[in-house]
Structure formats: C-alpha cells, structure tokens
Amino acid sequence: MRKNGVNRNQEAAVGRSEKIVVMNPMGYPPTIKQLGMAPRLDSLDGKTVYLVDVRFDDGDILLQQMENWFTEHKPKVKTVFVRKSGVYTQDDTTLFQEIKEKADAVILGVGH
Template identity: 35%
Template sequence: MSSENGTDDGTNVIEVLDPTGSVTVSSHGIAPRVDSLDGTTIGLLDNSKSNANVLLDEIGTVLVEEYGVEDTVYRRKDKSPIPADDLADQLHSQCDAVVNAYGDCGSCTSWCVYDSTDLEKKGTPVATINTDEFVKLGQSESQSLGMPGLPIVTIPHPMGDLREEAVHERARNAVPELVTVLTTDREQLMAEYENKYLDADEELNESDLYCPI
C-alpha cells in the first residue's frame, strides 16, 4: 500500500505503508497433573467424530479396570467444529482430569486443541488425542493459543471407518501414554511435548493440513 503526498517544492513523495501486523500471544503452562489415577473421576470429551465414542468408552473401561479410576463422566459435543463451552465447564467442575478425542482433520483438530487448552487454563489436566496425520497441525494450534507444551497423544490415521475391534485395540495401545500425560510432572511434560511434533520455527506443509487418504 502506498500514498502520494506533495511537497513545498512541487515534487511528489511516495510513502510506502506496510500492512503487516503483529500478534502477541500470552504463554500459558499446562495445568498441574494428578499424582495418581487411583480414586479419580476422569472426563471423556467426545467431539462427535466417527468412532470417538467407541474409542473413549474403551479408554474409560481400561482406566477403571486397570488404573483404579473410580468413575468416568462422558460428554459429547453436538458437532466437532465448535467449542465445548458448557461441556468443558461441567467436566472442569466434576472431574480430576479429562481425555479429549479426537482430531483427524483440519477444523476438528483445531477445535479439539482449543477445548484442551481451555480446560488446561481452567486448571484441569487433559490428555488430547490427534491422529498422526494431523498432530503437527494440533501442535501448531497449541502454539498459536499460547500453550506450546500441550501434551498430544497420537493414534493411527484414519479412524472413522474402522471396525469396533480395531478401535478398541487403538484405545488400549494409547492408554499408557494417556496415563503418563495425566500423571507426570507438568514441567517435565511441557519440556517433552513442546517441540515433539513441530519445532517452534517450523512451518506447516500443505500435507499437514489435509488428509492424504
């Protein structure tokens, strides 16, 4: 953009304006984690993606049967590309920690990470699940939201068309890392996950934004 101004001697001076702005994002650490899952209530936030309910149901079952979780609270969003809002408030008030599933496309990954950072800022630790095809986008979103150390657990892509038995297997395989994310010292987690999938100065490729399948 430019503008042209006259001077006293009749010559013209072109002033070049730079329209580029700058964005300042406040940095937030993740919430303190629980010491143990024994006796806790764990929230299961379903963003309405296909098979998310099956995945979370199996995760909840394993957490209760094998890790001493006392109860689970299940909440399902009406659709994936919207914030959890009241559901997040309910999970924050009723649960010790939350498992949030899952991001496997552009918009749903963005909102999945948004919901997790929202809960973390409220003080509720979250284990966020993204498929491996979209985890770089998930980390980019967490960086832009001021929480680069948000722990994101990956599961294989795709998820939506899997049979129930395959979803159960992926759920069981993910549980150990989910437990680690909810029970490990927050400083250690942030150091481990801050650049795990995407360096701070790394730019996303087009392949990180769209599913190749």
C-alpha cells in the same frame, strides 16, 4: 511462432552471479499468548477422569473402549464418558463448565 531463446539465455548467463533483493511473501503472525499447563495429579486413584468425545470419525467408540480399560485395570478411577455438543469446531461452554467443577482430569479424543 515460438521465439528463439538463444539471446535471452546469453543475457541470463551474464546475470547469474549478480545478487538481487526480493520481497518476503509471508503475512504477519499474531502474538501468541502462552497458557500455563494444569498441575498434574499425584495419582489417578479416587479421581474423576472425563473422557470427552468431539463427535468426529467414531472417536466415541474409541473412548468407550478406553473407559473399559480403566474399569478393568484402574478400578479406583472414576470415569465419565461424555459427548460434547455440536461439531468439533464449536464450543460447548456448558460441558466445559461442568468439567471445571467436577473433573480432576480430562482426556479429549480428537478425531483426526
């Protein structure tokens, strides 16, 4: 049988204006170490721009279209289209080392 709520409602009315203390439910965040941004290029002309696909949701086709745009509109920019190895959550140290050595700039296509 369901209980009659009248008495409990009266009790609640008395306590409505009272202030109480409760505990915070959030966890403890780690410290964030800020990374500096790479210096920007004065011009892209004559520079090598890597277009990196992370293998998610047809991002490769989008980046290839972007590469076509560079060919048509910025012919002095050298573009290199690459697919990173593994799924998007995995590192690709070989590719990122290559980019450090050979690229002036990177466009990373994140498929989300």
